[in-house]
Amino acid sequence: MVVKRIEGVAVPKQGKKKVQSISKLKKKLWIEFSIFIRNRDKWICYTCGRKAEGSGLHAGHFISKSVGGISLYFHEKNVNAQCYNCNINLSGNIWEYGQRLGTKTVEELYKIKKETAKWTVSDYLNKIEYYKNINKEYAMSDL
Secondary structure (H helix, E strand, C coil): CCEEEECCEEEECCCCCCCCCHHHHHHHHHHHHHHHHHHHCCCECCCCCCECCHHHEEEEECCCHHHHHHHHHCCCCCEEEEEHHHHHHCCCCHHHHHHHHCHHHHHHHHHHHHCCCCCCHHHHHHHHHHHHHHHHHHHHHCC
């Protein structure tokens, strides 16, 4: 324990609360969010309808993570369960994905893509907590 002396008396130093980096929070949120997506979609591929298990099912983006910005990265309408074949081999199976989403949703997502957003540490922490709680509910309903 680190101690400092004030007028000859040893006083424990108050530790600073360590703030997690945005990149670590983003990874934590992605874990909770992707579990939520797969559970929400009942482990069935959104684009082809196949049932998958474990690492065979991904949380696939309609508008790619690299161009969609943070708002679409974790947007529930932009992310759906996708099997490995659709998400990786077919590069998201975008035509089918868009057909299933429908014109109105696709237009809404492209509108959001044009907006810029910056999330704070508390934004990430709140979303992590939100999806953790939903995932607990899914786990309890499976019992």
